[in-house]
Amino acid sequence: MIRVGYGEDAHRLAAGHALILGGVPVPSAAMGTVAHSDGDAILHALADALLSGVAMGDIGDYFPDTDPLWAGLDSRAILGRVLELVRDRGYTPTNIALVVTLDKPKLGSMRAEIARNVAALVGLPESEVGVSFKTSEGLAPAHIQTRVTALLTRVKD
Numbered sequence: 194m195i196r197v198g199y200g201e202d203a204h205r206l207a208a209g210h211a212l213i214l215g216g217v218p219v220p221s222a223a224m225g226t227v228a229h230s231d232g233d234a235i236l237h238a239l240a241d242a243l244l245s246g247v248a249m250g251d252i253g254d255y256f257p258d259t260d261p262l263w264a265g266l267d268s269r270a271i272l273g274r275v276l277e278l279v280r281d282r283g284y285t286p287t288n289i290a291l292v293v294t295l296d297k298p299k300l301g302s303m304r305a306e307i308a309r310n311v312a313a314l315v316g317l318p319e320s321e322v323g324v325s326f327k328t329s330e331g332l333a334p335a336h337i338q339t340r341v342t343a344l345l346t347r348v349k350d
C-alpha cells in the first residue's frame with residue numbers, strides 16, 4: 194500500500210537570522226528565517242508531509258511553537274522524531290519532491306547538496322529526492338515558502 198503526504202511551511206525573512214535549508218546552511222543569504230526553532234523550512238514542510246501521509250497531524254502537535262523547550266531547536270530532531278512515528282505506523286518514505294520559493298539568493302548551485310543532505314536524513318538515495326527552486330517574481334522578497342510531497346510505502350503491518 195502507498196500513501197501520499199503533502200506539507201508546507203512559510204517564514205518571514207530578516208537580516209541577522211540564519212537561513213538553513215534541508216539541514217544545509219546557506220552562506221550567501223543576506224536574510225534568514227524568523228522562527229521559534231532553527232527555521233529550516235524544508236525540514237518543517239517535509240515533516241508535515243510525512244505526518245499528513247499517515248494522518249497523524251502536524252509538527253505543531255508534537256513541537257508547539259509556544260513551548261520554550263523547542264526554542265532554537267535543530268529541525269533535524271523534528272524530522273527524526275517524525276520518521277520514528279511514521280515507521281511505527283509501518284510506513285517508510287520512498288520518494289520526496291520539494292519546492293522552495295525564495296527570491297534571493299539563487300540556490301541552483303546548492304541543489305545537489307540539499308538533495309543529498311535531505312536524502313541522508315531520511316535514509317533514501319539522492320535520486321529519490323527532487324529539489325526545485327522558484328522565485329516569487331519579487332512579490333514576496335522577505336518571505337520563504339516551501340512545499341513538499343512524499344510518497345510513503347507500507348513496509349510492515
Ligand SMILES: Nc1ccn([C@@H]2O[C@H](COP(=O)(O)O)[C@@H](O)[C@H]2O)c(=O)n1
Nearest residue numbers: 295296297298299300301326327328329
Ligand atoms: N532562490 C532561487 C529561485 C529560483 N532559482 C532558479 O531560477 C530559475 C527561475 O525561477 P523562476 O521562479 O523565475 O521561474 C529556476 O530555474 C530556478 O531553479 C534558483 O536557483 N534559486
Ligand SMILES: C[C@@]1(CO)OP(=O)(O)OP(=O)(O)OC[C@H]1O
Nearest residue numbers: 228229230237252253256258263
Ligand atoms: C518548529 C516549531 C517549533 O519550534 O516552530 P517554528 O520554528 O516557528 O516553525 P513552524 O514552521 O512555524 O512550525 C511550528 C513549530 O513546530
